[in-house]
Amino acid sequence: SLGQYQRAIDFHQQSLDISREIGDRYGESNSLCNLGNVYNKLGQYQRAIDFYQQSLDIKREIGDRLREGNSLMGLSIAYHRCGKIQEAFAASDQAEQIFQELGLPIEAMPYPRWEKAIIKFAQRGRLQLILCFIFGLIAFPFALVWFILLLLWRLIRSQFKR
Known part of the structure; x- marks a missing residue:
């Protein structure tokens, strides 16, 4: 540490x-x-x-x-x-x-603490679970774009290292 x-x-x-x-x-x-x-x-x-x-x-x-x-x-x-x-x-x-x-x-x-907090929030009740689901649906496209950009970055970086 x-x-x-x-x-x-x-x-x-x-x-x-x-x-x-x-x-x-x-x-x-x-x-x-x-x-x-x-x-x-x-x-x-x-x-x-x-x-x-x-x-x-x-x-x-x-x-x-x-x-x-x-x-x-x-x-x-x-x-x-x-x-x-x-x-x-x-x-x-x-x-x-x-x-x-x-x-x-x-x-x-x-x-991680943030993941535990989300799990606890979703376990509080049906409304909180629905909110987590909706947030996940909204966040998914952004996460997908981020993942694709990360892959492209690694590909471009590996090309420059050669």
Whole structure:
């Protein structure tokens, strides 16, 4: 959180080594997930994906469903940032299913505050749900235009890099 990413990597790597040495699978999976978080912040998404995937495998092995969902959310973010949209949605959907299965309240889910606020607003009643639906219909064309512009920007930028 302080932006000292190399120090964070060093400490998480030390934690990972110790966890592996003593056979602490829970600690190992947490260290791997934390390394994924650091590499995600650094923009090294493939490395982040690798760490999240290793963490996810261990969490599934030890049956830690909550943290399995958290690893899937980390994977989803990393996939999304490196342009693997289908994989991002698949990981996010799996995480969502786990969170619903566990019956977590919306406050416990790893969503941004703005998304939680919209969900809470829509859950207040039928009128609020209708308002969210109408807003979504109005906002969709703007989001679509923004997405197309983003794709065009990336295409043009990649052409100039060559």
